[in-house]
Amino acid sequence: MNDFEYRAPASVSEAVALLVEKGERARVLAGGTDLIVQLRGGRFTLDRMVDVKGVPELNQLRYDAAEGLVVGAAVPCYRIYEDELVAAHYPALVDAARIIGGIQIQGRASLGGNLCNASPSGDSIGALIALEATAVIAGPGETRSVPVEQFCTAPGRSVLGPGELLVALRLPPPKPRSGAHYLRFIPRYEMDIAIVSAGVAAVLSPDMSSFVSARVALGAVAPTPLFVTEAGAALAGKPISEESIALAAEAARQAARPINDMRGTVEQRRHLAAVLTTRALRGAVARAKGEQVNGH
Amino acid sequence: MANKVLVRQEFKVVGTRPIRHDGTDKVTGRALYGGDFSLPGMLYGKVLRSPHAHARILSIDTSAAEALPGVRGVVTAKDLPRPEEGIADVGEGAVNLRFLSDNILASNKALYKGHAVAAVAAVDAHTAEAALALIKVDYQVLPAVVNVREAMKEGAPILHESLRTDAQGQKGTTPTNIASRIQFAKGTLEQGFAQADVVVEREFETATVHQGYIEPHNATGLWSSDGQVTIWCSTQGAFTVRDLVSQILRYPVSKIKVVPMEIGGGFGGKTVVYLEPLAALLSRKTGKPVKLVMTRTEVFEGTGPTPAASMKVKMGATREGKLTAAEASFAFEAGAYPGSAVGAGCMCAFAPYDIEHGKIDGYDVVVNKPKAAAYRAPGATQTGFAVESVVDELAEKLGLDPIAFRMKNSAREGTRRIDGPIFGVIGALDCLEAARASDHWSSRLEGPNRGRGVASGFWFNIGLQSSCTISVNADGTVNLVEGSADIGGTRASIAMQAAEVLCLRAEEVKPTVADTDSIGYTQVTGGSRTTFATGWAAYEAAHDVLRQMKERVAKIWEANPADVTYEEGVFGVKGDPKMQMAFRELAGKLNHTGGPIVGRATVDPKGQGGAFATHIADVEVDPETGKVKVLRYTTVQDAGKAVHPSYVEGQMQGGAVQGIGWALNEEYFMTPGGTMANTSFLDYRMPTTLDLPMIETVIVEVANPGHPFGVRGVGEVPIVPPPAALANAIRRAVGVRMTRLPMSPGAILKEMGTV
Numbered sequence A: 001m002n003d004f005e006y007r008a009p010a011s012v013s014e015a016v017a018l019l020v021e022k023g024e025r026a027r028v029l030a031g032g033t034d035l036i037v038q039l040r041g042g043r044f045t046l047d048r049m050v051d052v053k054g055v056p057e058l059n060q061l062r063y064d065a066a067e068g069l070v071v072g073a074a075v076p077c078y079r080i081y082e083d084e085l086v087a088a089h090y091p092a093l094v095d096a097a098r099i100i101g102g103i104q105i106q107g108r109a110s111l112g113g114n115l116c117n118a119s120p121s122g123d124s125i126g127a128l129i130a131l132e133a134t135a136v137i138a139g140p141g142e143t144r145s146v147p148v149e150q151f152c153t154a155p156g157r158s159v160l161g162p163g164e165l166l167v168a169l170r171l172p173p174p175k176p177r178s179g180a181h182y183l184r185f186i187p188r189y190e191m192d193i194a195i196v197s198a199g200v201a202a203v204l205s206p207d208m209s210s211f212v213s214a215r216v217a218l219g220a221v222a223p224t225p226l227f228v229t230e231a232g233a234a235l236a237g238k239p240i241s242e243e244s245i246a247l248a249a250e251a252a253r254q255a256a257r258p259i260n261d262m263r264g265t266v267e268q269r270r271h272l273a274a275v276l277t278t279r280a281l282r283g284a285v286a287r288a289k290g291e292q293v294n295g296h
Numbered sequence B: 001m002a003n004k005v006l007v008r009q010e011f012k013v014v015g016t017r018p019i020r021h022d023g024t025d026k027v028t029g030r031a032l033y034g035g036d037f038s039l040p041g042m043l044y045g046k047v048l049r050s051p052h053a054h055a056r057i058l059s060i061d062t063s064a065a066e067a068l069p070g071v072r073g074v075v076t077a078k079d080l081p082r083p084e085e086g087i088a089d090v091g092e093g094a095v096n097l098r099f100l101s102d103n104i105l106a107s108n109k110a111l112y113k114g115h116a117v118a119a120v121a122a123v124d125a126h127t128a129e130a131a132l133a134l135i136k137v138d139y140q141v142l143p144a145v146v147n148v149r150e151a152m153k154e155g156a157p158i159l160h161e162s163l164r165t166d167a168q169g170q171k172g173t174t175p176t177n178i179a180s181r182i183q184f185a186k187g188t189l190e191q192g193f194a195q196a197d198v199v200v201e202r203e204f205e206t207a208t209v210h211q212g213y214i215e216p217h218n219a220t221g222l223w224s225s226d227g228q229v230t231i232w233c234s235t236q237g238a239f240t241v242r243d244l245v246s247q248i249l250r251y252p253v254s255k256i257k258v259v260p261m262e263i264g265g266g267f268g269g270k271t272v273v274y275l276e277p278l279a280a281l282l283s284r285k286t287g288k289p290v291k292l293v294m295t296r297t298e299v300f301e302g303t304g305p306t307p308a309a310s311m312k313v314k315m316g317a318t319r320e321g322k323l324t325a326a327e328a329s330f331a332f333e334a335g336a337y338p339g340s341a342v343g344a345g346c347m348c349a350f351a352p353y354d355i356e357h358g359k360i361d362g363y364d365v366v367v368n369k370p371k372a373a374a375y376r377a378p379g380a381t382q383t384g385f386a387v388e389s390v391v392d393e394l395a396e397k398l399g400l401d402p403i404a405f406r407m408k409n410s411a412r413e414g415t416r417r418i419d420g421p422i423f424g425v426i427g428a429l430d431c432l433e434a435a436r437a438s439d440h441w442s443s444r445l446e447g448p449n450r451g452r453g454v455a456s457g458f459w460f461n462i463g464l465q466s467s468c469t470i471s472v473n474a475d476g477t478v479n480l481v482e483g484s485a486d487i488g489g490t491r492a493s494i495a496m497q498a499a500e501v502l503c504l505r506a507e508e509v510k511p512t513v514a515d516t517d518s519i520g521y522t523q524v525t526g527g528s529r530t531t532f533a534t535g536w537a538a539y540e541a542a543h544d545v546l547r548q549m550k551e552r553v554a555k556i557w558e559a560n561p562a563d564v565t566y567e568e569g570v571f572g573v574k575g576d577p578k579m580q581m582a583f584r585e586l587a588g589k590l591n592h593t594g595g596p597i598v599g600r601a602t603v604d605p606k607g608q609g610g611a612f613a614t615h616i617a618d619v620e621v622d623p624e625t626g627k628v629k630v631l632r633y634t635t636v637q638d639a640g641k642a643v644h645p646s647y648v649e650g651q652m653q654g655g656a657v658q659g660i661g662w663a664l665n666e667e668y669f670m671t672p673g674g675t676m677a678n679t680s681f682l683d684y685r686m687p688t689t690l691d692l693p694m695i696e697t698v699i700v701e702v703a704n705p706g707h708p709f710g711v712r713g714v715g716e717v718p719i720v721p722p723p724a725a726l727a728n729a730i731r732r733a734v735g736v737r738m739t740r741l742p743m744s745p746g747a748i749l750k751e752m753g754t755v
């Protein structure tokens, strides 16, 4: 590891200026639970680390029934799952925030870092896609918004251009009779990387008998987290039943295009994509009906 | 957790649970581990490792690295004396010196990815790392072989052109990867199988796994200008480090001092050397102290894992449930150099049973992986997995209760093992009885996809040399000095044995683990020997103190030393009840009545008693994901005498947990080219607390007649039963018989036909 400069800007514009100046040789530091590990592992070298934890916009966590939720990009996981409003309105986000690492990691790790790290298995990403989150991006040009499902472009790569910074994630207010659930499969019971994950949201009909719409996202089955529109489409207008859920699960299995690696095989991952989609959908439906569902 | 105590004799200190002497320092973070050590002017060392699993080293150019500012020295195999062919004893096994030396720094060939080829000392770790990138090694890459079955085939890539199979002393004539073949036999196999009504034959495989100690290897070396060498390191055996460094560097033991720092886990993996000779060499080259600490990746890629194995077991039994014959073939991966624990694996395999006819073949095979090191009951877990799975299947086929079947065939006093030795007093049957009587066994397990499995295991335990001195303080306490690295509470268990003899409280004996200049030769902490052997040395040293104190009393009272008594902490004289002097009172007088008293003892005991264990596991398998949840787990084990029951329980729990990890998820995930893909604890999945229930313990005490307090040794056998206990439980839960480790979710799904 070579020596590098550490800077802690107090505003978004200052942060952007610091990033622009060094281009590829600068990186944003949020919780550092990916960045520092990767730096020490020799994945890249740096000239400047820009710590954004002191930037107010990146630390906001605010819910409003009309506007929905704003999560600053550097807000650590523990603040998310300890927030009563978040827990009440976005339990699927809590599902994800609670399983990223352990207590120590959750004290630092942010959803912004999880998303910008752009790992196909990033645990918050599936939940964010299901919840229709958009990424608010500041940079040398105009501030722009990108739906989370379009944010990651390849393993470790995203739409962020040179000098750009993720400021916050915006989640629309939950629709009536909707529910969401995020699940991952890991061989252990904590501290592990998803072999496959599924983030699911469903909106039910007024009589709670059928699906109005649904969103299904899969993790670790493609180079980026996958938004499986076919699975959602398979459910729209269908009665709430195991048969309907099986259709969506099959669509998820078909959409998955995983690889063989030390964490799992292609066949295992395809199979798990269907299993987790099924289980997450059951959880989402139960939550839409106002039932209590445990994360993991 | 009702312990079953079968020892009659009552003790005052032995068998109690005092707070360990080193406890406060460890829980407050004050204890000094190897990584905490530093000296003024110290340099930092880093090791360059082979990126290839198998390659000829054509040349090494270190000039650019040496020219980098801040670099003080670079060493390669050229800096090591050319070793003689010879054998070094490391307590739990023998190693060939040339191989040992080549494993420290590769000379002609790199034999595994991660094999050390050069080391650098620089003013800081970053400079040393940067220097590594400047060392130019010209490799001729060779095809690698990373699987034991492949390595045994005709035409496999050959690791050592000079290697010839040693088959019971008969040397082969052609180059091979099969370093040795051993065989044990008893009775007439054909006759045994002819008597059987049921025969089960299966093949098994286990993956390479690592001991997984939390503290990485480290060493700081100082080669003084007068030629005295000091090495501070984390080791299970300071004297072994001294011996090995002396042999590798061809330097006299008397000029080497090894200072053992606290050790953050070893499990057998710290009975050999890696960085210690490098720290000394780099210090000689630079004239400064040099410290090296491995990263986790280096630990995985460059230090001894435990062998993967490929095994075949065949056993027969009569309809009535009597085992008649057993046959096995065990092939172990030794890693890059010969010397896996296949021998011990063969000897332990069928040890829990009395079988009339048997034959066991063992193969020690080199492959392009790091050289295997000892790991808790080395070899016994692999073979135990195979044998206990077959025993379970036999019980199932015969419709017999798995514990009753094992009891019917249990080894007992007088049973001759297939490899020859006849058991003395052992607790095999007692463990089975205690398991059957346990709360766990009598509890009901209900619900779908759940199953209960049992398995037994055996480990020999060893004796070997230990030394101890005890000096009496003026306030009536004593200081005890010993040479056994404390990896499991042995300061306490050793001090307690001295306290028992001296009628002191455990806290009144202050134990210190000393460096190699300050105590007599003491073998490694390994083989479950320390509480047994070093404890015995402490027992003898305490008696030596008492003998001298009685002489002193006799001198003060002008009595005959033979008439002096010592009871309940008070000296007296036979026939004169008025004459009394407490230990503490006499201790205060020593300096004016003839001088201080120091007791000493060295031992090399032979009376170690074997250890048996039986485990019970309840699991639930998620049939959709293949994931196993361990619902309940009980370990039953014969400790002989549990000197400090809490630490015995700790060993039972720790061993079981490591066995569970080995069974369910741990493995070196190798690419075909010989690279370990999962070199971090993120992807090398050891169990966490959330993966485990509380491990219940039942200590059985069948006193070992070969030790003054009946101690056997407890540290290793608990790792043996878990893989089979879990496989047997999974079989009952979802109907599949898992014959490969790890039994990961993917493997179970596959076996169930789901994917």
Ligand SMILES: Cc1cc2nc3c(=O)[nH]c(=O)nc-3n(C[C@H](O)[C@H](O)[C@H](O)COP(=O)(O)OP(=O)(O)OC[C@H]3O[C@@H](n4cnc5c(N)ncnc54)[C@H](O)[C@@H]3O)c2cc1C
Pocket (backbone or CB within 6 Å): A027, A028, A029, A030, A031, A032, A033, A034, A035, A036, A037, A052, A058, A073, A074, A099, A100, A101, A102, A105, A108, A109, A110, A111, A112, A113, A114, A115, A116, A117, A121, A122, A123, A124, A160, A164, A165, A166, A167, A191, A192, A193
């Ligand atoms: C022990 C351990 C366990 C873990 N377990 C999990 C797990 O279970 N699930 C999981 O998904 N992950 C896990 N991780 C990975 C990591 O903790 C998460 O991805 C975490 O959310 C990253 O957040 P961070 O704030 O620490 O990001 P950082 O490490 O600070 O940043 C991550 C990346 O994003 C960039 N970045 C950060 N913020 C911004 C921003 N505002 N704008 C632009 N770029 C930015 C950084 O430059 C860096 O490239 C684990 C890590 C560790 C060390």
